[in-house]
Amino acid sequence: MKTSKAALSRRTTLGLGLVAGTAVAARAADYPTRPIRIIVPYTPGGFTDLSARLVAEPLSRALQQPVVVENRPGANSILGAGIAATSPADGYTLVMVLPAHAANATLQAGKMPFDSIRSFAPVSLIATSPLVMASGKHLPARGFTEFLAYARARPGALTYGSSGIGSTAHLAMELLQIRTGLRMVHAPYRGTQPALQDLIGGNIGAMFDVDSALRPQFQAGSILPLGIAAAQRAGFAPGMPTFEEQGVADFVVSTWSMLLAPAGTPAEIVGRISTEIAKIVREPAMTARLLGMGLLAEGRSPEGTADLLRSEVDRWATVIRTANVTVE
Numbered sequence: 001m002k003t004s005k006a007a008l009s010r011r012t013t014l015g016l017g018l019v020a021g022t023a024v025a026a027r028a029a030d031y032p033t034r035p036i037r038i039i040v041p042y043t044p045g046g047f048t049d050l051s052a053r054l055v056a057e058p059l060s061r062a063l064q065q066p067v068v069v070e071n072r073p074g075a076n077s078i079l080g081a082g083i084a085a086t087s088p089a090d091g092y093t094l095v096m097v098l099p100a101h102a103a104n105a106t107l108q109a110g111k112m113p114f115d116s117i118r119s120f121a122p123v124s125l126i127a128t129s130p131l132v133m134a135s136g137k138h139l140p141a142r143g144f145t146e147f148l149a150y151a152r153a154r155p156g157a158l159t160y161g162s163s164g165i166g167s168t169a170h171l172a173m174e175l176l177q178i179r180t181g182l183r184m185v186h187a188p189y190r191g192t193q194p195a196l197q198d199l200i201g202g203n204i205g206a207m208f209d210v211d212s213a214l215r216p217q218f219q220a221g222s223i224l225p226l227g228i229a230a231a232q233r234a235g236f237a238p239g240m241p242t243f244e245e246q247g248v249a250d251f252v253v254s255t256w257s258m259l260l261a262p263a264g265t266p267a268e269i270v271g272r273i274s275t276e277i278a279k280i281v282r283e284p285a286m287t288a289r290l291l292g293m294g295l296l297a298e299g300r301s302p303e304g305t306a307d308l309l310r311s312e313v314d315r316w317a318t319v320i321r322t323a324n325v326t327v328e
Contacts, residue, residue, distance in 0.1 A: 028268035031091050035066040038259070039095040041080025043073045047210070051126045051257035052096040054290075055280050062276040076100055076166065076327075078112055081260075085114035089264035091273070094123065097258050099168045102312035106320045107166045107327050116313060120260040121270050122305035124277040125298040127290055128254040129210045130230035131172050132240065134223045138202035144226040144246045147206070148180060155183040158205040161195035164188050165327050169208040171316055172229060172253040174323040179248055199223055210255060211237050212294035229253040236294045256298075258305060267302075274302050 036059075038052045052069045060067040072080035077100050084095035105116035114120075133144070141147040151158050162170035165188045177184065187204055189195040192213050198204045200222045211234070217223045228240045231252050243251035259277065261270055278299030280286060287297040300308070319325070 028091075028266045031266075031269050031272070032063050032065045034092065035068055036060075036063070036092050036094065037068045037070050039080045039084050039093065040069055040071045041073060041077035041095065041097065042071065044071050047129070047255060048096050048098050048257055050293075054286070055126060055259075055277060058280045058286075059273070059276055062279070063273075076104065076108075076164075078104060078108065082113045084260065085119040085262055087262050089121070089262040089266075091261065091265055091269035093262060094273070095120075095260050096126070097260060099171075099255055099312060099316070100166060101258070102309060103166045103168075103171060103316045103320065105313045106317040107325065117310060119263050121263050121265045122302050122309055123259040123261050123270050124274045124302070125300040125305045125308055126257040126259060126277065126281060127295040127298055128256045129212070129295050130228050130234055130252070130254045131168065131208045132211045132214055132228050132237070133176075133206060133208050133226040133243075134199060134214050134218070135206045135226055136199050136202050136204065137222065137224060139205055142224065144241075144243070147226055148182070151182050151184060151205070152180075156185060159185045159187050159203075161187045161189055161198055161204040161207040163192045163195060163209065164190065166320075166325065168253065168255045171319050171325070172208045173206075174325060175253065175319050176243075176248070176251065178319065178322055179251060196223075208253075210294055211240075215294070234294075234296070236291050254296075256308075258309065270302050274300075274305075 038056060040049045040052045042048045049071065056067040056069050072083055077097060081095055081097060081101060084093055087093035101116055104112060135141060135147050139150065141150040160173050162173065164170065170186065170188065176182065192209050195207050196213065196217065199207055200217060214223065218225050225240055227243045227246055228234055228237060229251055230242055233240065233242060281290065281297040281299040290297045
């Protein structure tokens with residue numbers, strides 16, 4: 001009985017596929033055998049960098065290999081994320097990203113060397129921090145309801161600040177304006193602190209940012225808290241009302257830190273890292289430590305992380321297009 005060349009070719013292909021699959025499974029079973037790097041596409045000291053360094057040491061202990069944090073800032077996180085996207089999909093390169101990664105899918109459409117979703121394998125959502133809105137003391141409004149009435153009566157007269165175009169703080173205010181009919185002028189700054197100083201000085205009327213950045217000035221009485229963009233009051237700010245309580249239904253906006261791997265990283269490796277991350281951030285002492293920083297521990301599965309990333313890309317795409325947000 002003769003065997004056709006086509007049948008032999010199919011058998012060869014299937015055999016090669018089985019060999020490749022066995023090799024991948026073997027690598028996943030042995031993983032890790034050398035140091036792992038977490039790329040942070042921002043300078044040291046920020047939320048993303050903090051998130052990476054908080055998990056790096058305990059993850060190193062769990063995997064019994066060094067976990068090194070590598071800061072690669074540039075182009076609003078595109079440089080560092082691009083390095084990760086083109087790295088071997090073997091579990092030895094990871095990247096920690098912020099919501100800017102999701103916003104860039106629309107803001108930088110056609111200009112990035114990768115796709116915000118398809119170029120990555122989501123590993124875990126590390127932590128979230130609901131945004132808080134603050135106003136300046138120079139305004140007569142006290143509380144969100146009064147601020148809303150004051151601003152609505154003066155369309156285009158008030159200026160709000162943010163840590164930069166396309167930042168979560170910027171897009172949160174654009175979303176609030178869409179939801180409430182407010183009309184304010186955006187003043188982008190190079191980071192939170194310059195915007196905060198101008199809020200204290202009365203040069204802008206309001207801004208969004210994380211509680212940890214604003215709380216010292218709330219406590220000093222330099223600025224006023226208006227509300228927190230969370231589904232329920234946060235444990236780190238139990239006295240601050242949500243926007244839902246103040247008439248803006250389902251207004252929930254958080255910054256977050258998310259760990260991604262290059263697309264094609266074996267699911268077994270992704271799953272192992274994700275499982276270890278969940279153990280790390282949900283350990284009571286770490287959860288308490290995060291809460292003290294104004295952060296909520298997450299540790300979501302790869303599937304849950306992927307769902308969040310897709311939903312954030314879609315949500316901010318709608319806001320960016322509706323508000324006609326562009327980057328220069």
